Amino acid sequence: xxxxxxxxxxxxxxxxxxxxxxxxxxxxxxxxxxxxxxxxxxxxxxxxxxxxxxxxxxxxxxxxxxxxxxxxxxxxxxxxxxxxxxxxxxxxxxxxxxxxxxxxxxxxxxxxxxxxxxxxxxxxxxxxxxxxxxxxxxxxxxxxxxxxxxxxxxxxxxxxxxxxxxxxxxxxxxxxxxxxxxxxxxxxxxxxxxxxxxxxxxxxxxxxxxxxxxxxxxxxxxxxxxxxxxxxxxxxxxxxxxxxxxxxxxxxxxxxxxxxxxxxxxxxxxxxxxxxxxxxxxxxxxxxxxxxxxxxxxxxxxxxxxxxxxxxxxxxxxxxxxxxxxxxxxxxxxxxxxxxxxxxxxxxxxxxxxxxxxxxxxxxxxxxxxxxxxxxxxxxxxxxxxxxxxxxxxxxxxxxxxxxxxxxxxxxxxxxxxxxxxxxxxxxxxxxxxxxxxxxxxxxxxxxxxxxxxxxxxxxxxxxxxxxxxxxxxxxxxxxxxxxxxxxxxxxxxxxxxxxxxxxxxxxxxxxxxxxxxxxxxxxxxxxxxxxxxxxxxxxxxxxxxxxxxxxxxxxxxxxxxxxxxxxxxxxxxxxxxxxxxxxxxxxxxxxxxxxxxx
Numbered sequence: 001x002x003x004x005x006x007x008x009x010x011x012x013x014x015x016x017x018x019x020x021x022x023x024x025x026x027x028x029x030x031x032x033x034x035x036x037x038x039x040x041x042x043x044x045x046x047x048x049x050x051x052x053x054x055x056x057x058x059x060x061x062x063x064x065x066x067x068x069x070x071x072x073x074x075x076x077x078x079x080x081x082x083x084x085x086x087x088x089x090x091x092x093x094x095x096x097x098x099x100x101x102x103x104x105x106x107x108x109x110x111x112x113x114x115x116x117x118x119x120x121x122x123x124x125x126x127x128x129x130x131x132x133x134x135x136x137x138x139x140x141x142x143x144x145x146x147x148x149x150x151x152x153x154x155x156x157x158x159x160x161x162x163x164x165x166x167x168x169x170x171x172x173x174x175x176x177x178x179x180x181x182x183x184x185x186x187x188x189x190x191x192x193x194x195x196x197x198x199x200x201x202x203x204x205x206x207x208x209x210x211x212x213x214x215x216x217x218x219x220x221x222x223x224x225x226x227x228x229x230x231x232x233x234x235x236x237x238x239x240x241x242x243x244x245x246x247x248x249x250x251x252x253x254x255x256x257x258x259x260x261x262x263x264x265x266x267x268x269x270x271x272x273x274x275x276x277x278x279x280x281x282x283x284x285x286x287x288x289x290x291x292x293x294x295x296x297x298x299x300x301x302x303x304x305x306x307x308x309x310x311x312x313x314x315x316x317x318x319x320x321x322x323x324x325x326x327x328x329x330x331x332x333x334x335x336x337x338x339x340x341x342x343x344x345x346x347x348x349x350x351x352x353x354x355x356x357x358x359x360x361x362x363x364x365x366x367x368x369x370x371x372x373x374x375x376x377x378x379x380x381x382x383x384x385x386x387x388x389x390x391x392x393x394x395x396x397x398x399x400x401x402x403x404x405x406x407x408x409x410x411x412x413x414x415x416x417x418x419x420x421x422x423x424x425x426x427x428x429x430x431x432x433x434x435x436x437x438x439x440x441x442x443x444x445x446x447x448x449x450x451x452x453x454x455x456x457x458x459x460x461x462x463x464x465x466x467x468x469x470x471x472x473x474x475x476x477x478x479x480x481x482x483x484x485x486x487x488x489x490x491x492x493x494x495x496x497x498x499x500x501x502x503x504x505x506x507x508x509x510x511x512x513x514x515x516x517x518x519x520x521x522x523x524x525x526x527x528x529x530x531x532x533x534x535x536x537x538x539x540x541x542x543x544x545x546x547x548x549x550x551x552x553x554x555x556x557x558x559x560x561x562x563x564x565x566x567x568x569x570x571x572x573x574x575x576x577x578x579x580x581x582x583x584x585x586x587x588x589x590x591x592x593x594x595x596x597x598x599x
Contacts, residue, residue, distance in 0.1 A: 024048060040260045049197065049217050049260055053099065054106035054123035057156045057196075061264055062110035062119065069108040071141050076133040082165040091165075095126045104128075104159070105135035107142045109151070113268040115275070118146040121156040122203065124196075129159035131203050132166040136173030139207070140180035143191075147183040152271045155193045157208055161201020174206035181210045188385050190274040192267060195222045195245065195254065209331060212382065213270055214254040215263070216245035223248070252329015252336075252375065270325060273343040274386050276350030280528045296455070299478035301487050302463055304455040305395075305435045306358075309509040311516065313355030313393035313433055314340045319516035320523065321346050324353065327382075329375055336362055336372035338396060341379035346391070347524050352383040352426075354444060356396040358434060366397035368440050369405045373413035376444055380420045389427040389527055392444040395434030395456075418443040422546065425539060427530040429523065432456045432488075432497070433508075448542050449526045452488040452497040453519070455507050459486040495549070499526070 021031050029045035031037045036044040040060070041052055052060070058067050082088040096102055104126040109118050120142045122129040131139070139155075146153045162170040184191060193211035195204075198221035205224045208214060216222055223243040230238060241247045248254045258266045296304070304310070317324055321344035329335035337360035344353050354376050358366035376392075383390040399410060421428065421444060430447035436458035452458065463481035467474045491497040501522045508515035530538065 021050070036261070042260050047218060047259070049219070051124065051158070052196070053125050054101065054121035054156075057121045058106065058108070058110070058119055060260070061154065061156070061267060062112055062117075063114065066111035067108050067119070068110065069106070070145070071107055071138045072102055074134055074137050074141070075102055076137075076166075079133050079169050080165075080167045082167070084165075088165045091127065099123065099125045101126050103134045103138060104130060104132070105138040107138045109145075112154070112264070112271060115152075115268075115271060116149075117152045117154055117271065118142050118149075119154045119156070122159045124158040124160070124198070127163065128161075129157070129203075130161055130163040130170075130201075131159065131173050131207075132163035132170050133173065135163075136170075136176050139173075140176050143177070143180040143184045146189060147180075147187050150187065150189065152189055152275060153184060153191045154267060154271075155191070155207065155211070156196060157193060157199045157203060158196040159199055159201065159203040161203050171202070174202060177207055178210065185385065188387060190271060190386065192270055194258075194263065194267075195220055197221050200224065200226060200243075212274065212385070213256075213327070215256050215258050215266065216248065216254050217263075218245065218257055218259060220245040222254070249328060250335065251333050252371065253331050253333065255327045256325075269323065270343070273323070273325065273345070273350045276388070279349045279389075279531055280347050280524060282528050282532070295489060296487075297478065298457075298481035298484070298487050298490075299463065301455050302435070302457050302459075302481055304507045304509070305457045307507065307509040310434055311508055311512045312357055312359055313395050314357055315512060316393055316431075316433055316516055316519055317344065317353050317355050319513065320520035321351075321353070327375070327379065329371065330378040332371065332374060334362070334369075334371035336369050336375060338362070338366060338368045339372035339375045341375055343382070343388075346520075346527070349389070349527075350386075351389045351391055351527075352379050353391050353393070354379050355393040356440070356444070358395045358397060361397075361400070363400050363402055363405070364397070366395075367400040368396055368398070369400040370408040370410050370413040373410075373417040373443065377413075377417050377420050380417075380424055383426045383428075384424055387426055389429065389531070390421070390424060390447070391428075391523065391527070392421075392430045392447065394430060394432045394436045394441045394445055396437050396440050397435070398437035398440045398462075414439050414443045418446055422446050422542070425535060427527065427538065428542075429527055429530065431501070431519065431523065432458050433519070435459070437462070446542075446546055448530050448538055449499075450497040451499055451501055451522055451526060452491055453501045453508060453515075454488055454503040456488055457486045458488075458491050458496060459484060 023029065024031055024043040024046060026043060026048040027046035029043055031043065034044045036042045041050040077092050078089040101123060104122050105120060106123060107120040109116060120139055143153060162173060181191065191211045192213045192215065193208050195208060195214065195216040197217060199208060200221060200223055204222060221243055222245050227238065227243055245254060245257050249257055317340065324342055324344040326340060326342035338357050340355040340357055342353060344351055356368065361367045362369055380390060399414060428447035430445040430450045432441065432452040434456055436445065436456065438460055441458065463477045463484060464474045466484060467477045467480045470480065485494065488500045492500055499522065501519050504511040504514040504518065
């Protein structure tokens with residue numbers, strides 16, 4: 001028997017959750033004195049998670065004695081009168097007698113750390129946890145009950161899909177659930193799902209992936225297709241970890257893997273963040289923003305923004321928040337590490353955070369690919385749904401410049417990311433912490449308020465690239481950096497950013513803790529000011545801000561300005577020519593001083 005077959009054998013031997021094992025199937029450890037196995041059905045030696053039935057799942061998650069079952073009377077024994085050697089009706093009745101459940105879906109309400117929630121569990125012991133007409137109706141009612149009462153939903157799945165012996169009626173439970181789930185989503189209420197072993201088939205596709213946050217247990221078999229079917233189609237053996245929770249996490253298809261003993265506090269924290277009722281408010285007069293900053297040359301600031309010891313955006317996020325729960329990917333099959341995103345607590349208020357990580361990337365440090373922008377968009381959708389403030393931290397090498405990224409829709413991903421942030425109805429704040437690089441920065445910087453660290457830069461193109469394009473060499477990079485107006489002082493003067501965040505000593509790289517403290521103070525001050533505005537006024541101000549970026553002039557003034565500029569340019573050109581040519585030099589020896597003039 002293969003290792004995977006060995007690990008799954010407990011579904012048959014320990015399916016009811018009542019028989020106590022003496023030795024672990026996976027590692028042969030003695031379980032008789034194991035407290036971990038006694039309390040959580042987890043092997044203390046190898047960490048293998050054994051099967052729990054639906055009742056055990058509910059009681060280990062909720063506050064003791066708080067669960068109340070609902071819709072127990074909803075049943076459908078044989079909707080299409082399916083015929084085989086043993087009647088389908090008999091199979092259902094036998095499953096009811098064996099498990100003590102009326103259906104695979106076990107639903108009800110209870111308290112999680114004192115907060116009332118709706119909970120639903122699919123029990124693999126009952127006909128493989130498959131969804132039929134009765135289970136579909138129970139789950140749909142659970143979502144509708146949560147929507148009507150303003151409660152979060154927790155679903156625990158251990159399922160093989162929809163019930164074959166109920167035919168197309170079983171398949172139609174997927175749109176039934178999606179319709180009921182939409183009511184929950186429209187109310188801005190969270191749905192968190194836990195994938196236990198196994199969670200496969202159409203229930204994985206049509207129920208699990210409706211959730212806002214997906215958690216899985218370690219080494220759980222998860223995915224849409226059956227392993228047998230995939231092996232038959234390819235004719236090859238699959239990798240050892242194929243279709244596991246670990247492989248799904250690497251690809252951004254789920255958000256976290258949580259051990260069973262940590263599940264209850266993890267769920268409680270997530271629901272508290274997604275249903276936070278607190279926001280920052282000022283007390284007394286607002287603090288004054290600092291106005292004195294050091295003024296270094298532009299190229300020196302570029303170098304400081306790239307300093308190897310400068311705090312990254314994830315570093316700042318971890319230091320300024322008391323809690324941070326990361327999301328992974330957008331369930332498209334790729335998780336770009338150049339973007340870190342998730343939920344956090346800032347000053348007691350729940351916020352959505354997005355950080356560009358200049359040290360990570362799929363195709364090199366700091367380069368953001370389409371999957372990174374998609375992950376950022378998913379975080380923005382969470383902010384929109386749960387009405388949470390959005391804070392972005394910008395520091396990267398820019399968008400990923402390779403053919404694979406282009407063919408994966410890089411341009412579309414950038415455009416949609418920028419559009420979604422402009423449309424966001426929640427308060428938004430952007431912070432340029434290092435090198436704000438071209439489109440990758442602006443796609444996540446169109447916020448209500450933009451802050452910039454003192455030694456950060458915000459650039460349309462890197463100074464090195466600009467020097468090579470203008471002069472064919474990078475030797476004049478310091479001169480070009482000055483002309484690009486990319487420093488924090490230049491951006492403040494141009495109205496691109498709203499305020500500058502001071503840095504300690506010679507830069508943020510010298511003291512991470514102090515730099516984070518200064519940044520946290522500025523972020524809290526700015527977020528408090530933004531949230532004082534009414535939502536409609538705030539959204540209109542954001543639209544006006546980016547609609548009117550850069551000064552333009554009317555027809556008469558513009559024509560006069562263009563004429564004066566032309567005369568000034570001609571005069572400057574003439575002076576350069578006269579100054580560069582030797583006296584009485586032949587006409588053909590004249591060369592312009594600036595190669596940009598010859599076009």
